[in-house]
Amino acid sequence: MSILRRFRSSGPRLLPELDDVDLGRVRRQLNSLGIPGQGAIQVDQVERLVQQAGTDWDRRGHRLAVLAEAAAPSGLARSWRLRRPNSADPMVFEAWVELVRGRHAGRMEDARAAADHCYRATGVVPEDPTPWVVLLGILRLMRADSRELFAVWNEVVERDPWNREAHLQMLRYLSPEECGSRGRQLEFVDTVRTSVPSTAPAVAVELTALVDEHARVAAKGGVEGLLVRRQWTNSRAARALDAALAEWPRPGHLRHAAARADLNLLAFALVQAGRPRESAAAFDLIGDTATAWPWVLDGEPLQEFGYWRSKALV
Structure with a gap:
C-alpha cells in the first residue's frame, strides 16, 4: 500500500479549486455569509489572486472560472469593475460571471454588454486569451453562427x-446536441488528438468526447442504454484510454491547473470500461479531490467517486 493511500483523509470532497490552495481560500470567503464591509475585502482578494497568476493563462483561466461561479449570486463582479473601470481583469470577470448566470438560466440577460466587456478587455491586454475564451462561451450559449464562433476560436x-476551456467549449458547440453533429465533433477531436502535446491543458479533449458519447447513449435508454459500456471496447475508445493510462497517472506528468479534473475523468472512463483496478494510480494522484462531472452521470458524485476509489485501492 502506498503512502498516499495510507494517509488519506476522512473522505472525498468536491473542491472546484482542485489543488489550488490559495484559490480555495478565496472561494470559501466568497461563499461565506456577508458581513458589513466584506465586499471590499473580497474584491481585494479576487484582484490579488488573479494578478498573482500573471501570464500563466491556464492558471489564470482556472481561477477566474472558479471565482466567477462563486461570485455569481452576488454583486462582487460589478463592484470590482466600478472600482477599476479601465482595467481588463474586472471587465473579463464580470463577463464571466454573466456567462455563469446565463448557463444556469439557459439565457443571458444582456449578452451584448458582456461581449462588449470582453472586446474592451482585448484592447487593454491584447496578448491575453481570456477575454476571447469568455466571448467563445457567450457565443456558444447564444448558438451563434459557426463563422462568428470560429473567428473567436482563432x-x-x-x-x-x-487552452483547455476553449477546447471544451468548441467540443460541446460542435456536438449534435448544440450546433454541430457527431461527424463535426469527431473531426475536431481527430485534429486535436493528432497534434496535442501529452502534457498540454487540452489533452483530455478526446476522452471528454468519449464520456459525452457514453452519456448520450445511456440517456437513450432501451437496449442501447443497457449496452452502453460496449462503446469502450471499440478501437478508438480503447486506444484513447490506453494512451491516457500510460502517461497521465505518472507523478508530475500533468501540471496544468485542472489536472486533477482530468484524472477524475480518466478514473471514471476506466470504471465505465470495466477496468476499475487500472484506475488505482489515477486515484492515488487525485487524493480526496472529486469533481462533480463526470461522476454525476452515474449518481451522487461523492458516493460514486468513493465507491469506485475503494474498489480500485484495495
Missing part, C-alpha cells in the same frame, strides 16, 4: 494554442 489559439 483569436484564442493564436494566443494560447492549447
Whole structure:
C-alpha cells in the first residue's frame, strides 16, 4: 500500500479549486455569509489572486472560472469593475460571471454588454486569451453562427494554442446536441488528438468526447442504454484510454491547473470500461479531490467517486 493511500483523509470532497490552495481560500470567503464591509475585502482578494497568476493563462483561466461561479449570486463582479473601470481583469470577470448566470438560466440577460466587456478587455491586454475564451462561451450559449464562433476560436489559439476551456467549449458547440453533429465533433477531436502535446491543458479533449458519447447513449435508454459500456471496447475508445493510462497517472506528468479534473475523468472512463483496478494510480494522484462531472452521470458524485476509489485501492 502506498503512502498516499495510507494517509488519506476522512473522505472525498468536491473542491472546484482542485489543488489550488490559495484559490480555495478565496472561494470559501466568497461563499461565506456577508458581513458589513466584506465586499471590499473580497474584491481585494479576487484582484490579488488573479494578478498573482500573471501570464500563466491556464492558471489564470482556472481561477477566474472558479471565482466567477462563486461570485455569481452576488454583486462582487460589478463592484470590482466600478472600482477599476479601465482595467481588463474586472471587465473579463464580470463577463464571466454573466456567462455563469446565463448557463444556469439557459439565457443571458444582456449578452451584448458582456461581449462588449470582453472586446474592451482585448484592447487593454491584447496578448491575453481570456477575454476571447469568455466571448467563445457567450457565443456558444447564444448558438451563434459557426463563422462568428470560429473567428473567436482563432483569436484564442493564436494566443494560447492549447487552452483547455476553449477546447471544451468548441467540443460541446460542435456536438449534435448544440450546433454541430457527431461527424463535426469527431473531426475536431481527430485534429486535436493528432497534434496535442501529452502534457498540454487540452489533452483530455478526446476522452471528454468519449464520456459525452457514453452519456448520450445511456440517456437513450432501451437496449442501447443497457449496452452502453460496449462503446469502450471499440478501437478508438480503447486506444484513447490506453494512451491516457500510460502517461497521465505518472507523478508530475500533468501540471496544468485542472489536472486533477482530468484524472477524475480518466478514473471514471476506466470504471465505465470495466477496468476499475487500472484506475488505482489515477486515484492515488487525485487524493480526496472529486469533481462533480463526470461522476454525476452515474449518481451522487461523492458516493460514486468513493465507491469506485475503494474498489480500485484495495
